[in-house]
Amino acid sequence: MFKIDTQLDDKILVLSVQGYCESAAGKEIYEITKKAFTVQKLTGVIFDFSACKVINSSCIALLMETAELVTCDFRSDAVVCGLDQTKISFFKMFGMLDLAELKDDIESAKKYLAD
Numbered sequence: 724m725f726k727i728d729t730q731l732d733d734k735i736l737v738l739s740v741q742g743y744c745e746s747a748a749g750k751e752i753y754e755i756t757k758k759a760f761t762v763q764k765l766t767g768v769i770f771d772f773s774a775c776k777v778i779n780s781s782c783i784a785l786l787m788e789t790a791e792l793v794t795c796d797f798r799s800d801a802v803v804c805g806l807d808q809t810k811i812s813f814f815k816m817f818g819m820l821d822l823a824e825l826k827d828d829i830e831s832a833k834k835y836l837a838d
Contacts, residue, residue, distance in 0.1 A: 725743055725744055726740075727740050727741075727748065727751055727755065728741070729755055732833070735766050735768070735836055736756065736759045736765050737768075737829060738768065738769065739774065739829075740752070740771065741775060742776060743775075743779075744772070744777065745781060746785060748782055749783075749784070749789070750785055752770070752785065753789045756789050757792060760793075760797045760799070766837075767799050767836040768789075768799065768801050769802045769803075769804060769833065771804050771829055773805025773828065774805070775805070775810075778810060780817070783813065783814070783819060786819060789801075790819065794822055801822060801823035802826055802835055803823045804826045804828050804832045805827075811825065
C-alpha cells in the first residue's frame with residue numbers, strides 16, 4: 724500500500740511517497756510527472772522517500788524511466804531525498820543516482836534546484 728502526495732512549489736514538483744513503493748507506485752509517479760510537464764515547464768522534480776518503508780526493484784526501474792523523462796526529454800533536473808543508507812546503496816546499484824541528485828531532505832533539494 725502506498726500514497727503519493729503531490730505539491731507544486733514555484734515550478735518545482737515535489738512527490739512525497741509513503742508506504743511500500745512497488746511497480747504501481749512507480750507507474751503513478753511516472754504519470755504524475757509526465758502530466759505535470761505537459762502543463763508547464765518545471766525547474767525540476769523532487770522525489771521524497773522519507774516516509775517510504777520499502778522500495779522494490781520494479782519501482783526503481785520505473786523511477787529511472789521517470790528520471791530519464793525529466794532529465795533527457797524535458798531537460799530539467801531530478802532530485803531524490805529522504806533515503807536511508809540501505810536505499811542509497813540500492814539506488815547507486817541500479818544507477819538511479821547517475822540520473823538524479825541525492826539530497827538529505829526537501830529543503831536542501833529545493834535549494835539545489837534554485838541554484
